[in-house]
Amino acid sequence: MVGTGPGGLKHITPAATEAIAASEVVVGYQTYLDLIPELLTGKEVVSSQMMKEVDRARQCLELAATGRKVALVSGGDPGIYAMAGLVFEMARERDDHVVIEVIPGIAAINGCAARLGAPLMHDFAAISLSDLLTPMALIEKRLDAAASADFVIALYNPKSKKRTDHIVRAREIILKHRGPETPVGIVTAGTRDHETVTLTTLGKMLEAEIGMQSCVIIGNSSTFRWRDYMVTPRGYTGKYSLAE
Amino acid sequence: MVGTGPGGLKHITPAATEAIAASEVVVGYQTYLDLIPELLTGKEVVSSQMMKEVDRARQCLELAATGRKVALVSGGDPGIYAMAGLVFEMARERDDHVVIEVIPGIAAINGCAARLGAPLMHDFAAISLSDLLTPMALIEKRLDAAASADFVIALYNPKSKKRTDHIVRAREIILKHRGPETPVGIVTAGTRDHETVTLTTLGKMLEAEIGMQSCVIIGNSSTFRWRDYMVTPRGYTGKYSLAE
Numbered sequence: 001m002v003g004t005g006p007g008g009l010k011h012i013t014p015a016a017t018e019a020i021a022a023s024e025v026v027v028g029y030q031t032y033l034d035l036i037p038e039l040l041t042g043k044e045v046v047s048s049q050m051m052k053e054v055d056r057a058r059q060c061l062e063l064a065a066t067g068r069k070v071a072l073v074s075g076g077d078p079g080i081y082a083m084a085g086l087v088f089e090m091a092r093e094r095d096d097h098v099v100i101e102v103i104p105g106i107a108a109i110n111g112c113a114a115r116l117g118a119p120l121m122h123d124f125a126a127i128s129l130s131d132l133l134t135p136m137a138l139i140e141k142r143l144d145a146a147a148s149a150d151f152v153i154a155l156y157n158p159k160s161k162k163r164t165d166h167i168v169r170a171r172e173i174i175l176k177h178r179g180p181e182t183p184v185g186i187v188t189a190g191t192r193d194h195e196t197v198t199l200t201t202l203g204k205m206l207e208a209e210i211g212m213q214s215c216v217i218i219g220n221s222s223t224f225r226w227r228d229y230m231v232t233p234r235g236y237t238g239k240y241s242l243a244e
Numbered sequence: 245m246v247g248t249g250p251g252g253l254k255h256i257t258p259a260a261t262e263a264i265a266a267s268e269v270v271v272g273y274q275t276y277l278d279l280i281p282e283l284l285t286g287k288e289v290v291s292s293q294m295m296k297e298v299d300r301a302r303q304c305l306e307l308a309a310t311g312r313k314v315a316l317v318s319g320g321d322p323g324i325y326a327m328a329g330l331v332f333e334m335a336r337e338r339d340d341h342v343v344i345e346v347i348p349g350i351a352a353i354n355g356c357a358a359r360l361g362a363p364l365m366h367d368f369a370a371i372s373l374s375d376l377l378t379p380m381a382l383i384e385k386r387l388d389a390a391a392s393a394d395f396v397i398a399l400y401n402p403k404s405k406k407r408t409d410h411i412v413r414a415r416e417i418i419l420k421h422r423g424p425e426t427p428v429g430i431v432t433a434g435t436r437d438h439e440t441v442t443l444t445t446l447g448k449m450l451e452a453e454i455g456m457q458s459c460v461i462i463g464n465s466s467t468f469r470w471r472d473y474m475v476t477p478r479g480y481t482g483k484y485s486l487a488e
Contacts, residue, residue, distance in 0.1 A: 006348075010259040013249065013350065077350075079357045085365030088475040092468075100473070104250075104350050104358040106257065106321075113323045114348035121329030122378070123386055125369040125395060133479020134366070138394070142367055145393035149386040151369060224336075229344070231332040235377020 001078040001087060002071050003105020004036055007191035011111065012036065016103045020071045027060050028073035035192075036073070057086045064098040077107035081128055081156050109154045112187035112215040115197050117229030119185055119217045124152035129159070129166040136166070143170050147177040152223065152232055155216040167210060171202060174218055178202060183219040185230045186210055199230055245322040245331060246315050247349020248280055251436035255355065256280065260347045264315045271304050272317035279436075280317070301331045308342040321351035325372055325400050353398045356431035356459040359441050361473030363429055363461045368396035373403070373410040380410070387414050391421040396467065396476055399460040411454060415446060418462060422446060427463040429474045430454055443474055 002019045005011035020026060020039045030047040033040065048056050060072045074082040084102050091100060113120045125146035131139060146153050153174065158167045174182075180203030188196045188211055198208045202218060210216060223232040246263045249255035264270060264283045274291040277284065292300050304316045318326040328346050335344060357364045369390035375383060390397050397418065402411045418426075424447030432440045432455055442452045446462060454460060467476040 005257065010262070011257050011348070013255050013257055015254040018254070077354050077358075079354065079362050079364050081365065084358075084362035085475055085478045088362050088470060088473055089477055092470040092475075100361075102358040102362065104255070104354040106348050106350060107354055110321050110323065110348040110351055110354070114321075114346040117344075118323050118328035118332050118346065120323050121325065123369070123371045125367070125390065127367045135480060138480065142393040142395065145389040145395075146369065149389035150382065151386060151389075226332060226336040229332055231329055231336075233333055234329050236379060236382065 001084050001100065002073050002103045003077040003079075003082070004032060004073055004075055005106040005191075006076060006108055006111030007035060007189070007195075009036060009038065011106050011191055013103070013105065016105060019101075019103050020073065023069045023071035025063055025068055025070045026073060027056060027063075027070060029056070029075075032073055032075040035075070053083060053086055054090075057083060057090050060087065061091055061094060061096050061098060065096055074105070076111075077105045078102055079104065080107040080109065080126070108156070108190060108215050111190040112185070113217060115187050115190050115195070116185035116199070116217060117231050119183075119219060119223060119230045119232050120152055120154070121232040121234055122152060122220060122222075124154060126154045126156060128156040129170060130157040130163070131166070139166070140169065140173060143173040144176070147174040150220045152220045153218040155218070157212070158214055158216045159210045160212050167216070168206065171205060175202060178218075178221060182221075183223045183225045183230045185217045186214055188214040190215065199225060199228060245328050245344065246317050246347045247321040247323075247326070248276060248317055248319055249350040250320060250352055250355030250434045251279060251439075253280060253282065255350050255435055257347070257349065260349060263345075263347045264317065267313045267315035269307055269312055269314045270317060271300060271307075271314060273300070273319075276317055276319040279319070297327060297330055298334075301327060301334050304331065305335055305338060305340050305342060309340055318349070321349045322346055323348065324351040324353065324370070352400070352434060352459050355434040356429070357461060359431050359434050359439070360429035360443070360461060361475050363427075363463060363467060363474045363476050364396055364398070365476040365478055366396060366464060366466075368398060370398045370400060372400040373414060374401040374407070375410070383410070384413065384417060387417040388420070391418040394464045396464045397462040399462070401456070402458055402460045403454045404456050411460070412450065415449060419446060422462075422465060426465075427467050427469045427474045429461045430458055432458040434459065443469060443472060
């Protein structure tokens with residue numbers, strides 16, 4: 001399982017490139033494969049559409065079980081809200097004896113944070129707002145717990161065409177614990193050609209464009225905006241002096 | 245600010261390599277610079293020792309303010325418990341007009357998760373156990389909040405030579421919410437030559453070797469061990485069937 005990072009070829013590690021080069025078959029969601037055409041020359045390519053993750057994982061394991069070297073390509077990091085868990089779950093179910101290796105990639109959360117400045121410098125929580133596989137009550141509990149303990153919060157899957165209300169609810173819950181001036185960064189399609197970066201606040205964030213490819217980062221009580229950067233300081237206790 | 249990932253050259257992105265190549269001066273903690281000798285040829289190198297982060301950040305900004313291109317190298321991702329926040333804090337303080345760019349790297353959390361299998365597949369919280377810059381009461385509050393809301397928990401700075409009791413306390417707090425059989429993964433010096441990977445449980449984790457370079461990942465209530473892998477399933481609701 002190979003992570004190709006947030007977008008362009010410049011954020012794919014040599015380890016990932018070599019794993020794809022060493023494979024006989026490359027399996028992946030078409031949108032991610034389109035980002036790495038140079039790596040697919042001479043490979044058997046099996047692409048598939050969104051929402052077919054279970055089929056894709058099964059196909060990989062079946063191919064690998066016949067002795068072929070298969071690279072399952074994920075955007076970002078395969079281990080962060082991506083395909084790695086599903087492949088292991090299914091391999092356990094099938095009792096497959098294939099060898100599975102995970103090659104990490106720059107996760108969306110890291111790529112987006114870098115574009116914003118340094119919002120994740122202190123303790124943070126990553127929460128997906130998709131309730132396809134997780135009850136909304138648990139998502140709400142996590143939002144409340146993370147907000148109450150002053151974690152920086154990174155929201156994955158903040159919104160889809162059909163699901164537009166979870167981000168509204170998430171903001172409500174976080175506003176119980178943090179002020180409306182709390183900095184919020186929104187990065188959509190981070191590091192890709194059509195990337196957008198928005199710096200806003202918890203009060204105004206719903207006015208910004210948020211979509212399926214967006215990562216939303218909500219600051220903690222110390223996070224500040226400086227110029228076009230969103231920055232969370234390293235600590236709380238003022239033990240270090242920045243001046244001479 | 246350039247992230248060089250968890251260890252060897254194979255996990256450094258082309259974007260990071262190019263940023264170092266384009267710089268005139270490379271600044272970094274000696275241990276990280278030792279991992280990338282190939283990238284330092286022909287550069288002015290300013291290395292420094294641990295615990296001098298403030299000096300290092302100031303030196304970078306002073307050099308950059310004279311018009312020089314400076315690469316401040318961080319292991320992992322500069323935006324995750326590393327130098328990026330400090331540089332921005334100090335630049336604000338100095339009111340510097342230098343251009344700052346963050347090149348993300350594979351963070352320790354991603355590298356360690358990949359070595360363990362897929363422990364971070366669902367909502368997770370990253371918590372540092374160092375109280376150098378954060379009051380222990382807040383660290384404990386975060387541990388409790390994250391454990392109570394069933395986050396997978398990744399512990400940074402779990403232990404140092406002087407500070408050996410925080411990991412004991414962290415385990416106690418998490419045990420209030422999770423069973424002793426909860427899988428725990430410990431990766432030390434992930435992807436480096438002397439890497440060690442340990443799969444244990446919340447009950448037995450203190451018997452394992454944990455050090456300054458360790459990242460400790462504690463599963464949520466659904467995380468399981470399968471062979472030598474630690475896996476958190478994608479969801480809770482069983483909406484997808486793995487069988488035909």
